[in-house]
Amino acid sequence: MAPEDTCTAEPYRPYGAEIKETRPYSPCRAACPAHTDVQAYVGLIAQGKYTEAFEVITSVNPIASVCSMICHHPCEQSCRRCGVDEPLAVRHLKRFAIEKSKDYRRAKRKLVQKTKGKSVGIIGSGPSGLTAARDLADLGYSVTLYEKHPVLGGMLAAAIPPYRLPREVLKEDIDDIISKGVEVKTNFEIGKDAKLDDLAKKHDAVLVAIGLSLSRSLNIPGVEGPGVLLAIPYLEDVAFGRKPALGKKVLVIGGGNVAMDVARSARRLGVQNVEMVCLENEQEIPAWKWEVDEAVEEAIKINYRWGPKAVKRENGKVLGLEVTKVLSVFDANKRFAPTFDNNVTTLLEADTIIITIGQMSKNDLFDDSSVKMDKGRVTWNPATQMSSSKNIFVAGEVVTGPGSAIAAVANGRRAALAMHLYIQGETIEGRLPAQEKETIAQMPSEVVEKISKQPRMKIKHLAPEVRVKTMDHFEMGYSEAEALEEAGRCRGCGGGAVVDQKKCMACLTCMRVCPYGAPVVTSVSEIRPEYCQACGLCAPECPAQAISMVSYDVKEIRNSLPTIIGKVDADRQEPVIVALMCTHHAKVIGVPNNVKAIPVHCTSRIDILDMLKAFESGADGVAIIRCGSGTCKYRDIEPRVNARVKRVQDLLGMLKIESNRLEILSAASNNGGNPYSALCADFSERVKKLGLRARK
Amino acid sequence: MVKDFKKVLVFGCNTCVAICHAGGEKEAETIATLIRMRAAQEGKQMTVNHLGVMRHCEPEYFEPVMDEVKKYDLVLSTACGVGVNFLSDRTGTVPVYPGINTSFYGAVEAPGVFKELCAGCGDCIVHMTGGICPVARCAKTLMNGPCGGTNKGKCEISRDVDCAWYLIVERMTKLGTLDKLSAIIPPRNWSTARDGGPRRISMEHIREFEEKEAAKTETAGGKK
Ligand SMILES: Cc1cc2nc3c(=O)[nH]c(=O)nc-3n(C[C@H](O)[C@H](O)[C@H](O)COP(=O)(O)OP(=O)(O)OC[C@H]3O[C@@H](n4cnc5c(N)ncnc54)[C@H](O)[C@@H]3O)c2cc1C
Ligand code: SF4
Ligand code: SF4
Ligand code: SF4
Ligand code: SF4
Numbered sequence: 001m002a003p004e005d006t007c008t009a010e011p012y013r014p015y016g017a018e019i020k021e022t023r024p025y026s027p028c029r030a031a032c033p034a035h036t037d038v039q040a041y042v043g044l045i046a047q048g049k050y051t052e053a054f055e056v057i058t059s060v061n062p063i064a065s066v067c068s069m070i071c072h073h074p075c076e077q078s079c080r081r082c083g084v085d086e087p088l089a090v091r092h093l094k095r096f097a098i099e100k101s102k103d104y105r106r107a108k109r110k111l112v113q114k115t116k117g118k119s120v121g122i123i124g125s126g127p128s129g130l131t132a133a134r135d136l137a138d139l140g141y142s143v144t145l146y147e148k149h150p151v152l153g154g155m156l157a158a159a160i161p162p163y164r165l166p167r168e169v170l171k172e173d174i175d176d177i178i179s180k181g182v183e184v185k186t187n188f189e190i191g192k193d194a195k196l197d198d199l200a201k202k203h204d205a206v207l208v209a210i211g212l213s214l215s216r217s218l219n220i221p222g223v224e225g226p227g228v229l230l231a232i233p234y235l236e237d238v239a240f241g242r243k244p245a246l247g248k249k250v251l252v253i254g255g256g257n258v259a260m261d262v263a264r265s266a267r268r269l270g271v272q273n274v275e276m277v278c279l280e281n282e283q284e285i286p287a288w289k290w291e292v293d294e295a296v297e298e299a300i301k302i303n304y305r306w307g308p309k310a311v312k313r314e315n316g317k318v319l320g321l322e323v324t325k326v327l328s329v330f331d332a333n334k335r336f337a338p339t340f341d342n343n344v345t346t347l348l349e350a351d352t353i354i355i356t357i358g359q360m361s362k363n364d365l366f367d368d369s370s371v372k373m374d375k376g377r378v379t380w381n382p383a384t385q386m387s388s389s390k391n392i393f394v395a396g397e398v399v400t401g402p403g404s405a406i407a408a409v410a411n412g413r414r415a416a417l418a419m420h421l422y423i424q425g426e427t428i429e430g431r432l433p434a435q436e437k438e439t440i441a442q443m444p445s446e447v448v449e450k451i452s453k454q455p456r457m458k459i460k461h462l463a464p465e466v467r468v469k470t471m472d473h474f475e476m477g478y479s480e481a482e483a484l485e486e487a488g489r490c491r492g493c494g495g496g497a498v499v500d501q502k503k504c505m506a507c508l509t510c511m512r513v514c515p516y517g518a519p520v521v522t523s524v525s526e527i528r529p530e531y532c533q534a535c536g537l538c539a540p541e542c543p544a545q546a547i548s549m550v551s552y553d554v555k556e557i558r559n560s561l562p563t564i565i566g567k568v569d570a571d572r573q574e575p576v577i578v579a580l581m582c583t584h585h586a587k588v589i590g591v592p593n594n595v596k597a598i599p600v601h602c603t604s605r606i607d608i609l610d611m612l613k614a615f616e617s618g619a620d621g622v623a624i625i626r627c628g629s630g631t632c633k634y635r636d637i638e639p640r641v642n643a644r645v646k647r648v649q650d651l652l653g654m655l656k657i658e659s660n661r662l663e664i665l666s667a668a669s670n671n672g673g674n675p676y677s678a679l680c681a682d683f684s685e686r687v688k689k690l691g692l693r694a695r696k
Numbered sequence: 697m698v699k700d701f702k703k704v705l706v707f708g709c710n711t712c713v714a715i716c717h718a719g720g721e722k723e724a725e726t727i728a729t730l731i732r733m734r735a736a737q738e739g740k741q742m743t744v745n746h747l748g749v750m751r752h753c754e755p756e757y758f759e760p761v762m763d764e765v766k767k768y769d770l771v772l773s774t775a776c777g778v779g780v781n782f783l784s785d786r787t788g789t790v791p792v793y794p795g796i797n798t799s800f801y802g803a804v805e806a807p808g809v810f811k812e813l814c815a816g817c818g819d820c821i822v823h824m825t826g827g828i829c830p831v832a833r834c835a836k837t838l839m840n841g842p843c844g845g846t847n848k849g850k851c852e853i854s855r856d857v858d859c860a861w862y863l864i865v866e867r868m869t870k871l872g873t874l875d876k877l878s879a880i881i882p883p884r885n886w887s888t889a890r891d892g893g894p895r896r897i898s899m900e901h902i903r904e905f906e907e908k909e910a911a912k913t914e915t916a917g918g919k920k
Contacts, residue, residue, distance in 0.1 A: 503710070505711055505715060507715040509717075509807075545720075609726060612726065615733065616736070654730065
């Protein structure tokens, strides 16, 4: 038998991951159902570390490419930058990092050894099923995925229209998962092709992740017959390239996001005249605001506050929908309880009506199984993800109800862990991670005032008249310059300064230094995370070296300089230059070969010891490269850095090392094609004139 | 000062001198780096490391690191002179050199500005001089100033130095206690200051307790 646990692939951990678990989460991370460490990966993108960002994202979310296209991004809705100007474009940055990691991820795909000697069966290949499959395969189980459709992906493959989610993107995620050695049985419907209880005997544990694959219909006169379609079968036709039978005037009933997909894909199938009708008004409509806006751009008319009464037909042919005026949708307790004015009715003309008012699960696989049902729903225990039958687990929308793909991912992860614990004979209760996390408070107003406004980098779309002509994806990705600029807007919430209270001797320095008033010193210093902007200015100033940063190792630069510089050739022709440069310029291309560029998120983190170490390790010159005045994303950094440089110049003077071997360089612009390589080259020339430092 | 040693420890003190950005572990590390760089320039083989403890003026802080400290040929202490002496008394054959010039004991007037305010004379009179010490703050340590050198509130030795007696008069006028200055006070006994030789204070209540405890452990079977 294969040895136990040899290949439980440890997920990539960014610096500070452990400390973060002991502290409140950044709001973006707390809001993401899978608790993706947004602060970490946006920070990595800002440093040009795209594949590392990919690792952070996929460590908790195996369908990251999909989410990078269609996630409703609750992270953005709770971004602390909202209080300053606009939220970070987190989803779009994710898309950028993932697109940049395409070759990397493909090269990484490999079989995972099945070390556990146990097998699991997963029914349904939507986000929850795929996630559980990935996690369990990584743990060394043999995994079989059963899917009734001919392709994997659940609603991602069968319902979400391709103009929002290109199928190549979904394929990348699925290929990552399948390559681990997951066995796939498509066109295989449990309840029809095999019985649930038999599967539960065949495998050590089974997961039911069947989602909500049936559309709800309306119980109104005239609804039966041709010309009235249901959303899911219609969307499946669209997804699988079968032309649904649409007339010239389509009316979509419903105001949710699925209704938007139905209406917008009808436009793309060539229907000029698409209208929607919903109970709600513009404020109440459940669809995301951006969906509504984009639909309106695509010339879709939304009829607000009308309730369906009857489908009008003539000789069987649909004429339209008779609707009644809605007076209110919710009662005083905000519960859904629509009231109507039956005296006001009208006819909305249409030859095709598509009903999009919600979904339910297709439960026939439970019919002759040991799993208990209650009022048409599976009974389950959210604390263990278990159904009433002992080795049958449940996950995703079939039990949580309708939500988002990322919520299904999060639930799939819990289920996978529960199944693992179960098979290993351990208790599950109390072992599954808490879903709600404590978060850092929003920024106090005195901090918001100190942050300069920088608008969010625009996400470009194809023009409405162009995009409605095809099913093609209509949203453009960021260019590298755009992504770096956008990532630079992140305030690094939760990645900032922490005081080691054993070392702090309450000298007050951090309190005096911090531009944002984050530290309060009583008996020792305490840095308030809701104030801290993670600029890094305080740590090098602390005389007790008591301050560390959550998101990076404050000693990393000085510790790695000897390796970065390597052995200095005594007969070198060109000077050895170390360039410590602000990340806004991290992607400097074409710096001369003799220049060792070390990106920093801000020059504020550069310590006197870092500069000295560069010289000690053999550098002939050290350049500190920063944004031109006024473009720094933090404030009050420059004078402190200037003072540190001056101090080092004085210390170097004691060793008779010319002070102009250490210089601060800056240039006005920090966009894409930049002047920093030229700055480096000039500096290198100046240092060369000073001569190369000799060593005895 | 250090170039003839092969193994040097720059030893920082993480309390007062660290607060003054002068001799904490961070400064010790900076000095160690500079010494290494100089050694490299001169082609000398030298090991220079750094270390720090919370205080150099209480023996308990040395205990956990003393074995390490004694491995060096030289210890350069960046504590104040008190710490240098205190450490030197405890390192046996390893010499201890001062890593900084201890100048005075002062307050942080503003970040990075330190000002001498007390001379530790052992016979405090500040209650009679408006809270301002003429021993430390008057260039001539006058007990009956100001002298003729006072000039618009400044001392004749430098425009940057306040005249302590000017300050005293101003402050006492404000407090309404200026008349106290006309009282006749006996001459000072300077033997409580440096003039009386090295000073030592023993706090009786603490010593009494400590000695009793020590006696107890002795009768209970000797010291550990
Ligand atoms: C039109 C539409 C648009 C959406 N848009 C978004 C969006 O933009 N952003 C977002 O975050 N979320 C979106 N969602 C929601 C998202 O798709 C779901 O949250 C997610 O797919 C739920 O995942 P799941 O794993 O629970 O189930 P599903 O994705 O529904 O997967 C269940 C799978 O189980 C299979 N199955 C069912 N019964 C059986 C059986 N008996 N035997 C074998 N296989 C079976 C099904 O064929 C299906 O493949 C959208 C949903 C729809 C319908
Ligand atoms: S998965 Fe969605 S919520 Fe989570 S970080 Fe990505 S975009 Fe935000
Ligand atoms: S600024 Fe960055 S870390 Fe802070 S909430 Fe927004 S995305 Fe998250
Ligand atoms: S600078 Fe360092 S030692 Fe001083 S108060 Fe802040 S954390 Fe404490
Ligand atoms: S100086 Fe910067 S890193 Fe330090 S506490 Fe203030 S905001 Fe945070």
